[in-house]
Amino acid sequence: MIAGFVVHLQYLSVESPLRMKNRLSCLTFAILGALLLILAPLSFSASASKDISAEKQVFRFNVSPNGYPPYLIVHQNQPSGIMWDVVSVVAQRLGYKVIAEQIPRKRVDQMLLEGYIDGTPRAREWADDPEQFLFTDPVVDIEEVFFVPAKSGFSYQSPDDLISKTIVTHLGYRYPLLEPYFEEGRIRRFDVSRDKDMFTFVLHGDRFDAAIADRLVGKWILRNEGLRQQFDISSESISNYGFRLMLRKDWQSFANRFNEELAKMKKNGELDTILANYR
Structure with a gap:
């Protein structure tokens, strides 16, 4: 292989300058093309990872088909209510977009465990198997x-x-x-x-x-x-009972930050302002 490369160099040395220049240009383009083929998948992979990361900043929150007014109010597919307002405020501060899901009560636990939703309002005492889930601090009683x-x-x-x-x-x-x-x-x-x-x-x-x-x-x-x-x-x-968010256990980081923001809202009067809107 080395001998062949030496012969190739000797061949190039006797070629005309113009022909040698053309060969070098072709070689340069070939190298650049190969680099592009190598780097393109890496660039796509980085972009895809960024998109996936962005998609994860979504909190799918169960509001149930009929709501639970005034904690959850579903009117013409536009949710509101005490729990919705609190979750929306906190989630925004944590960098999450809240998406409302209307899941029947009997399907909520399984769909939460399977990842179709990320959270639902629940008192720990109301859960059939509370040890399967993670609960935030109480939002209201x-x-x-x-x-x-x-x-x-x-x-x-x-x-x-x-x-x-x-x-x-x-x-x-x-x-x-x-x-x-x-x-x-x-x-x-x-x-x-x-x-x-x-x-x-x-x-x-x-x-x-x-x-x-x-x-x-x-x-x-x-x-x-x-x-x-x-x-x-x-x-x-x-x-x-304390009315909380019930989450999957792998949402511990979210729960910790949610509790921190909730404590601030209780201290600065934001929570009282929300409650006053529904009393």
């Missing part, structure tokens, strides 16, 4: 109470007061304090898929005694439906 027809004489101090009664509940929701009573049949539950329908059943159904809902959620619905005067609200609650 959820207080579940009973809503009953006005002047019905309904009174609640403990679950024993509900024995033999039928309670309207939200489909897919867990009520830890009452679960043993439901399982044993001492208290009957009647599930509906929309929060608004819970109050309709209680008001117009003879066999229903009360509905369970978050105090703020119930007041919001009754006010918007013009039904506030037709319901009484129990002073005692059956639960008081």
